[in-house]
Amino acid sequence: MTYESVLVSACLLGVSCRYDGSHAWCHEVFDELWRSHFIPVCPEQLGGLGTPRPPAVLDGGGGADVLEGKARILTAEGEDVTPAFVKGAVEVLRLARLAKAKKAILKDRSPSCGCRSIHRREGLGSGVGVTAAL
Secondary structure (H helix, E strand, O other), rough: OOOOEEEEEEEOOOOOOOOOOOOOOHHHHHHHHHOOOEEEHHHHHHHHOOOOOOOEEEEEOHHHHHOOOOOOOEOOOOOOHHHHHHOOOOOOHHHHHHOOOOEEOOOEEOOOOOOOOOEEEEEEEEEEOOOHHH
């Protein structure tokens, strides 16, 4: 039997890697993965950010805009953490290629992993995060 490789936001599997040190365990995601080789990833940690860390939001656009240098990611204190988010996205892409992953299950609302909605400076809005865009 051949199993597909799937990248998964580690927080969805119960890893305490979210900005506040918590996780976002999702039973449905775990059930979905039983016939897969899954690779837990946390782009923020792969980019060098610690846990816990200050919450961050997209400023000036979405994930694709960050990758093009047209937007940035700022903490609540105004610190620019864009380089860490971009580095983390690149590392996740590298893992996806190594594992030949054809699918990813990512945590929505994250400025990194969000795939439908993301936290922006103005509040929650539609769009994708940096890793999702890459």
